[in-house]
Amino acid sequence: MPINTKDTTVAEAMTKAQRKAKLAQVLDRGMVSDRLVVKDADPRKHYEWCRDTEIDIDRWRSLGFEVEQEKGEGLHGKGDDRRVVGDAVLMSCSKQNFEILEELKAERKERKRRMNAKKEYLMRARKFNPDIPVLDPLNVEGSEE
Structure with missing residues (x-):
């Protein structure tokens, strides 16, 4: 056919x-080919591609990253040793620094999850028992919210 x-x-x-x-x-x-894969990466470093803007680069630098000049493939050079693909530039930090950042992210995520669970508990308790004071289960002193 x-x-x-x-x-x-x-x-x-x-x-x-x-x-x-x-x-x-x-x-x-x-x-x-995947240009964003860092070939022959240093096992002691963690690599991230960030937007090639001054604000984003400064933000990543404040987190302990530096613009990578040794590893990675770039497509669009600007006359310096930076690794640039499109509007992204390759940055790196030590694995130890990255692990600390990941721990902080996990702690913040858990704290946010607990706060949301607390808010939901209080909202449900007040909805089903509007005339009864609700004690905060996460508050150590046991005071009412």
Whole structure:
């Protein structure tokens, strides 16, 4: 049965096996590579791509990151040693610094989860028992909210 090209795209006309073979061929030729993967990365460092704006770079620097000049592939050089792909620049910090940042993120996430659980508990308790004072279960002193 002939394929009506007006109603179907090339991708729709191909079977899954044909599409897979074509994509494998493109990847084998090296036409598409992931530029954001840091090859030969230093195991003592953590790498992040951040937006190439002064504000974002300063924000990342305040967290202990530095603009990476040794590792990574860049596409669009600006005459310096920075690794730039599109509007992103490669930055790095020590693994130890990154682990501390991850711990802080986890602690903040847990604190936020507990606060939301507390608010939801108090809201439900007040909704079902509007005339009865509700004690805060997370408050050490046991005072009413």
